[in-house]
Amino acid sequence: MAQLGFFIGTERCVQCRACEVACKSWNGIEPGVRWRRVLQDWGGAYPEVADRTISVSCMHCEKPACAAACPAGAISKRAEVGVVTVDRNKCIGCRSCSKACPYGVPRYGKSGRMQKCDLCLERRAQGKEPACTATCPGEASKAGTIEELGRMAAQRSGARLAGDTLPALFISGRPAGESWLPVIQSLPSR
Amino acid sequence: MRGGADCRTLPGARVFAGRSTRLSREPYLPQGKVAIYNTTFEKHGYNPLPVWVEPPESLTGTPELKEKYPLIFSDHHTSKVYNAGWLRHVPNLREVMPHPTVQIHPEAAAARGIRDGDWVVVESPHARTKFQAEITPGIRPDTVMALHGWRQGCEELGLPGCPLSDGGANTNAMYSVDFDKAFDPVVTAMSSQTLVQVRKA
DSSP states (O other), rough: OOOEEEEEEEOOOOOOHHHHHHHHHTTOOTTTSSSSSSEEEEEEEETEEEEEEEEEEOOOOOOOHHHHHHOOOOOOETTTOOOOEEEEOOOOOOHHHHOOOOOOEEOOOOOOOOOOOOTTTHHHHTTTOOOOHHOOOOOOOEEEOOOOHHHHHTTOOOOOOOOOTTTOEEEEOOOTTTSSSHHHHHHHOO | OOOOGGGGSSTTTOOOOOOOGGGGGGTTTTSBOOOOOOOHHOOOOOOSSSSOOOSSOOOTOOOOGTTTOEEEEEEEOOOOOOTTTOOTOOOOHTTOOOOEEEEOOOHHHHHHTTTTTTTEEEEOOOEEEEEEEEEEEETTEEEEEEEOOOOOBBBBTOOOOSSSSSSOOOOOOOOOOOOOHHBBBTTTOOOOOOEEEEOOO
């Protein structure tokens, strides 16, 4: 079974937010709901500062806590690609997935039913990459198998995001010892 | 340019060897460089060289204002998602940056009890505006900056436009319009700088 995920090359991100907008536009997401968000992380002290951003959506975990918590069986892990998907017709809107997800991924629009990134499976079926990575002008973000993503991260002093659910997100520029997890959980999205 | 390739070697690339005739006339020197000594200005009695003048209000030029307005304020016109003073009505963009923000250094914010995302009042000797504080380690601790142009609302997200007068987010209202101090006599450009105080709304 393949496991797909995302890679974010922080040093190539020009902070344009095109990934967020492409995601919304392609998936026709209703106003007020964002599946992908760009998080900003400042380091250093003025004037020697560094400003990095990471674009995050669903981590498509190998062991998705959301699916385990869902009482309606609405969340499933697609065996052939390892992508975590939600069946909005089965969702009962209890938000158990929101409590279970360590990364704040599940979103709820007007209908109250959970919605999130499905790695653009529809585009994948047409041989296209996800809308977010396809639009990235700096080629900072990539989608692929965890083996491919692991190689990209290793080439750029990066690592896979650590976590009990085995998230399929790889980030450049920070060794495995310094996890992005607390950063992701505390960053404002802007 | 991708992967560090020289764009001139890419397929379909054209290198324009010709030089515009404009570049051989004033204010350009024969080699195409800009002449900063402006003979036209000189002819009409203005200083031929660029000179620096104090803005109408500044920490050094008007130290008497420093106690009431201790921070330098200016505005910027480009942002992550908007071009100048429009596009606020596009929901996909407005969600990325829903409210007018003022960028403030963590130390300047802490001294005023301001946290990231708090609504703050920014007051200059000329106007009062309201912004959301964006804690920005990359800005000078004695300076705050805001994005201009928040007249449009966004119907889909239920966000209103900001009023142009006191209490809105109109940065233009913050500056002096003193004819002798605020404008360049030749090109009439306005000095977009003043002093402000920032406090929690």
